[in-house]
Amino acid sequence: MSTNLQAFRASLLHLLDDPSIAGDEAVVWHEDGLLLVEDGHVAAFGAWDELAGGLPEGTAVEALPGRIIAPGFVDAHIHYPQTDVVAAWGARLLDWLASHTFPVEQAFEDRAHADAAAAFFLDELLRNGTTSALVFGTVHRTSVDALFEAALARNMRLIGGKVLMDRNAPPALCDTVASGRADSEALIRAWRGRGRLGYAVTPRFAVTSSDAQLAMAGELAAAHPDILVHTHMSENLEEIATVEGLFPEHGSYLGVYDRFGLVTPRSVFAHCVHTDAADLRRLAEAGASAAFCPSSNLMLGSGLFSLKQACACGTRVALGTDVGAGASFSLLHVMGEAYKVGQLQHEALDPLHAFYLATLAGARALRIEHRVGSLTPGREADFVVLDPAATPLLARRAAAARSLRDKLFALSILGDDRVVERTYLMGRLAHARDGAKD
Known part of the structure; x- marks a missing residue:
């Protein structure tokens, strides 16, 4: 691996296909996950317990508890x-x-x-x-x-x-x-x-x-x-x-x-x-x-x-x-x-279908799904950090969510730009809710 390695620990979500056709097998969700970005591309995406042991010694991991990392x-x-x-x-x-x-x-x-x-x-x-x-x-x-x-x-x-x-x-x-x-x-x-x-x-x-x-x-x-x-x-x-x-x-x-x-x-x-x-x-x-x-x-x-x-x-x-x-x-x-x-x-x-329509389906329509739309290793690292507790009402609603569907539905009905804590383009911070940028 190069020295240009970024590691993020958060909940991770992306879709590999249309869940209305492929079912829930198309949905990849890690409640406690690890996203690795190397030279602007996704190097790894998976469960923390499965990937953390393979991190190079000294890798700094940014912990984002309660946040969801998803494709842009x-x-x-x-x-x-x-x-x-x-x-x-x-x-x-x-x-x-x-x-x-x-x-x-x-x-x-x-x-x-x-x-x-x-x-x-x-x-x-x-x-x-x-x-x-x-x-x-x-x-x-x-x-x-x-x-x-x-x-x-x-x-x-x-x-x-x-x-x-x-x-x-x-x-x-x-x-x-x-x-x-x-x-x-x-x-x-x-x-x-x-x-x-x-x-x-x-x-x-x-x-x-x-x-x-x-x-x-x-x-x-x-x-x-x-x-x-x-x-x-x-x-x-x-x-x-x-x-x-x-x-x-x-x-x-x-x-x-x-x-x-x-x-x-x-x-x-x-x-x-x-x-x-x-x-x-x-x-x-x-x-x-x-x-x-x-x-x-x-x-x-x-x-x-x-x-x-x-x-x-x-x-x-x-x-x-x-x-x-x-x-x-x-x-x-x-x-x-x-x-x-x-x-x-x-x-x-279905909230999972809605999320697909806003990510991978859009990439497929634009014929760029081999580049973006999911966080499959090798894809360009365009992603968002979502904050389900961005407002008091969302925080209360997210805490009561009974499933991933329930949580995503609440985000779609109650969410707006305040939910987007950060936006990354090829691994570089392009927007932060607090105003910081790379």
């Missing part, structure tokens, strides 16, 4: 330019875009504004325990340059892209097929593979892209087999009706994307609230993913995503905050919102 959260859908419209009142999707989103996105042409917004956004992710995310920029190339530069400085594993939008939007936010291609290709060349960064071709949604632009997006995805496709689908009934009017010959919303080569194993479709079983099965066949964004869907009155139906169809699902329509950066909060959405449909979400 993975946000499968979020908009960094919309940070300033979180909690914007009184509109549904299309009106909300026109009234709130489009006005604030126009400011991202200015690089100084984009830099300041990107820095705040990434620090907010880390404060909430999110270590990886799939992120929308704006139509401006500068917005993505700013985001990637800030992520590179923090050594975050982040995937983002420039919005493609050539119609049905303010002129200041429209590109063209040619400029959208040129900017996207330039960003791919400049950033893909630098540090821990990845790129996603990002048409906003079918409403704001012409046939020619969607075709170009499909060509980009085909030409670069290591980039993702990131867009929205079937979020809102007015949106769906608009798409049907714009593309009457395509059969379904997914059919629009399918025609242009955008339904791939590397595709993440945000929302899918009103997606029927046939299209969910098509997503499963393609290996594409749906990003379930319950906070946003409730805030905009978009509808109730059926996780049960999606899982029955074999569709990959992960959780997204969808900030700024989503009301919180906290994936703990989003787990709680997902439970409430399920309750309204008589579908009780």
Whole structure:
């Protein structure tokens, strides 16, 4: 072992598969565990009694009694330019875009504004325990340059892209097929593979892209087999009706994307609230993913995503905050919102499944599960230290918890950023509740 060895003693939790399919065998929980990190990667993860005897002589062990170490959260859908419209009142999707989103996105042409917004956004992710995310920029190339530069400085594993939008939007936010291609290709060349960064071709949604632009997006995805496709689908009934009017010959919303080569194993479709079983099965066949964004869907009155139906169809699902329509950066909060959405449909979400959706499922959707999403030895050491006693009510509730499920459920319903005591990126402290950093 190198001299760059860190040892943490705490309760440890991660998942190796979807527990709704694989059962509790997918859950790895050590009430008294040892996490070893070497050169930014997980060297060992297991029970204290089994691993402590093998520690090199003189290894300093940081004891974190009562804390839970878990993989960093993975946000499968979020908009960094919309940070300033979180909690914007009184509109549904299309009106909300026109009234709130489009006005604030126009400011991202200015690089100084984009830099300041990107820095705040990434620090907010880390404060909430999110270590990886799939992120929308704006139509401006500068917005993505700013985001990637800030992520590179923090050594975050982040995937983002420039919005493609050539119609049905303010002129200041429209590109063209040619400029959208040129900017996207330039960003791919400049950033893909630098540090821990990845790129996603990002048409906003079918409403704001012409046939020619969607075709170009499909060509980009085909030409670069290591980039993702990131867009929205079937979020809102007015949106769906608009798409049907714009593309009457395509059969379904997914059919629009399918025609242009955008339904791939590397595709993440945000929302899918009103997606029927046939299209969910098509997503499963393609290996594409749906990003379930319950906070946003409730805030905009978009509808109730059926996780049960999606899982029955074999569709990959992960959780997204969808900030700024989503009301919180906290994936703990989003787990709680997902439970409430399920309750309204008589579908009780298991807390272990919720935790999977916020960690390994997100990594799988972003095709980075070989890097992050669990704390399997060899993975990058992106992890959080959670404090179940972060508030007096949580402390009382956690002390009465009868099982791991009970404890995690309490965290998802009562928890927020205060629960995240520390966030680590490749073994380096990136956020601490007390303000300390490496």
